[in-house]
Amino acid sequence: MAEEYLPALEALVLHFKRLPGIGPKSALRMAFALLDFTNEEAQDFASAIINAKENIVPCEICGHICEGARCDICGDDRRDRSVICVVEDSRAVMALEKVREYKGLYHVLGGTISPMDGIGPDELNIKTLLARLDGVDEVIIATNPTIEGETTAMYISKLLKPLGIKTTRLAYGVPVGGDLEYSDEVTLFRAIEGRRDI
Numbered sequence: 001m002a003e004e005y006l007p008a009l010e011a012l013v014l015h016f017k018r019l020p021g022i023g024p025k026s027a028l029r030m031a032f033a034l035l036d037f038t039n040e041e042a043q044d045f046a047s048a049i050i051n052a053k054e055n056i057v058p059c060e061i062c063g064h065i066c067e068g069a070r071c072d073i074c075g076d077d078r079r080d081r082s083v084i085c086v087v088e089d090s091r092a093v094m095a096l097e098k099v100r101e102y103k104g105l106y107h108v109l110g111g112t113i114s115p116m117d118g119i120g121p122d123e124l125n126i127k128t129l130l131a132r133l134d135g136v137d138e139v140i141i142a143t144n145p146t147i148e149g150e151t152t153a154m155y156i157s158k159l160l161k162p163l164g165i166k167t168t169r170l171a172y173g174v175p176v177g178g179d180l181e182y183s184d185e186v187t188l189f190r191a192i193e194g195r196r197d198i
Contacts, residue, residue, distance in 0.1 A: 088110075
């Protein structure tokens, strides 16, 4: 951090830089934007952060974020309880919900298996998944198409295979508007593997 920054500004910039995807220039812009807030706006901003940290907790059933014991999805009796979609984090739940086509339940792992980062199966929300499979016909594994996501998907599918539960994987492939020539081999393999009748 440059010495010309005031200590209070420097502290603000350092906190913003801790956010994912925020570099030094963006952090500085955000810090200056906050300085333009009125005292009331700044207090509201700080209160929103504290409120979120104190009140947003994992759902006791699926691990998705909520402000009570259970998330709205687990508490919705209209959801199909015979299907569970396994995702890495709550951001994936929110993305899938925007599509408005999936009507089953979710299970949030809280990450992926990553030996390089010291994250094994015991650090993830896998045991609770196994405990909630009564009456479940299908588990859709929707981890990201990364090495860690694939490793996690394989691990979970091996656990589920002896239980006789149908285990499927989201089809990943070429995005709409994408050119085949710019797609990598793994993406093209996934596109071919996930093909369907038209």
